[in-house]
Amino acid sequence: MASGLLLSALTVPAVVAAPAASAAMPTVPDSLPLFPEVTENPQITVTREDGTPVTGETPVHRGDVLLVHGNGFSPEANRGGFVMPVPPGTANGVYVLYSGFGETWRPSEGAPGEARTHPHDQLAWVLPDDSLAALPTAPVDMRTPIAREAQRMEDDGTFTARLTVDPPAETPGDRFGVYVYPAAGSVNAAEEIYVPVPFSTGPGPNTPAPASPDLVLDADLVARAAEAAQGGLKGRDGAVVLDDGRVGFTADGSVGSTERYRGTVHATARFSLVDVALRDPWIETRADGTRVLTAEVSDSWNSATDAMRRVDLGPAGALI
Template sequence: MRRILGILTATTAIAAVLAPATAPSATAAPGRAAVDVFLADGATPVGSTVLHPGDKLVVKGRGFDPAANTSGFPLPVPPGVPHGTFIAFGAFAPHWKPSAGAPEAARATARSGVQWAMAPSALNRVPTAPFDFRRTIRQQWVPLHANGTFTAKLTLSTPKSIPANARWGVYTYGGAGSDNPAQELRIPVRYSTAPGPNTPAPPRRNLIWAYTPSFYRTVTGAAEGTVAGSDGATVDKAGRMSFELRSGSLRGGTGVLRFHGTVVAYTRFHLYEVALADPVLRVRGGHGVLSMRTSTTNMNGTDRLRRIDIADIDLRGAGADGKRAARVAFRPGISPEVLALLSTGTAAPLDLRLSAG
């Protein structure tokens, strides 16, 4: 664990060095940056429509200088290269502008609600080694054209932590620590955190596991990163991963359980990004082996996955109702390296909840 903390703390130290006129528009002088916000069809102005988690918005920008924002964090965009512009849906504090010294905590977003407009020529100047920073940006990238226009599509979701007196809306501001008051725009949006017609149903929490007692705290603390679930997986406020049962059952302490869902743990700037996906638990006589699909490198997330055996699970005495946790012991040979380092020490117990969602 000391080694992984050393790697992730070093990562943190590096980072510290570092359309139609009828749509509602941010006030901007002719030729200056402005945005128009539309519903998912890209043509209907958002107006006073009440939106919910899972809804989509289309944001069309104009007047954004592709050559601007050349200073900011030295990662992931090198100094002198245009850092682009963030387009974000979120709950921002009244004092939110980076150019006015507002902290990052004033801008609450979820990853699906943020895109990054950057000129292709600038993106091509972002390095791919020793860390693939270009990949980091491509995950959220939309082209910023030479004429200063872009089109971004945002999927709305509720951030985990919301500042006091926050205001929902679509915001734009300089990317990667670049301060540019001319690009700090806000479009108010009416948003309800209540489920709507496009809100995904929450997955059943059939396999619940924190990995290690310190896994979540290490990634979100020392590495200033995030652990997030999707497609059948969630991560709760205590940092426990959960996966939904896809098929299988246990009879007499024997059987195969197949779960689905993807959890991605990544540091700030995605210097390290590791996925854990689609657990399979093979059990015989109360003894199980848990396998998962994991990243093939320390930095490629879900780009490429392969299945490995992660841990031995002792289900003897553990219930299928989540009231008695199963003992877990990591297996040797876990990869990639960052995941192996995070697997040192004691494994967290694992809960199976097969009789209820």
């Protein structure tokens, strides 16, 4: 088993983040008198990329792309909420996502965060440019990871958020559709919107081919550390997270004496503030006959796939 593999490559940042992320995060009321009053009439419409309206009659499939067009939102709203990552007094914007929630999901009605559980890297965080620029870069860089999921809210309160339909295997409920609600712990009933769009579990024209666990590595310690940091492990592009704490990668042929596998595993913490990735492991046979497991690994604790380098992870026989 390759417990040493992902432990050395991914675990340290998640373990460091775990104590802080697991504590209850303080919040600031959005109704503080020092915040500006806003007038808004938020509305959304949902279309395909070609402009075809999406209705509640036609199901979507994994891999389909939806465009969520918002208007009537206020870029001045939602200045309370969590004290991080967005500084209090700065507009938090809204989350836009496709998933399945239960009947009771609205923050303004007291629904807990668990009712809206959704991976941060699979949503659009729509916020004004000034809010993104206000995110701190030191002592902890919160701007870089959030910029990966950020999409722009214009000064007039309009936006077009691009979503790829990819709900997690387990969703909080079975009412599938597009959800919009205030980001980062803000509470604003006017911006809580649900548009029903049914989901088909069958493959569609844009559904990626399923990953095949041809190379299986142990990741139990990493998974537990990431979950403690209110994040998790995610497999993409040929990688799959298995139920027994292992991760699998899909065979991608051989080049010379190198067996190649494809796929990316991300270990994340809350808000994706930690995002360390391991991509495309290979088994290389060296000139002396030794077989070494290598992979591309993130350069830093929040660089994800933005900056990676291939490193030796150890003898293949000891890790597989």
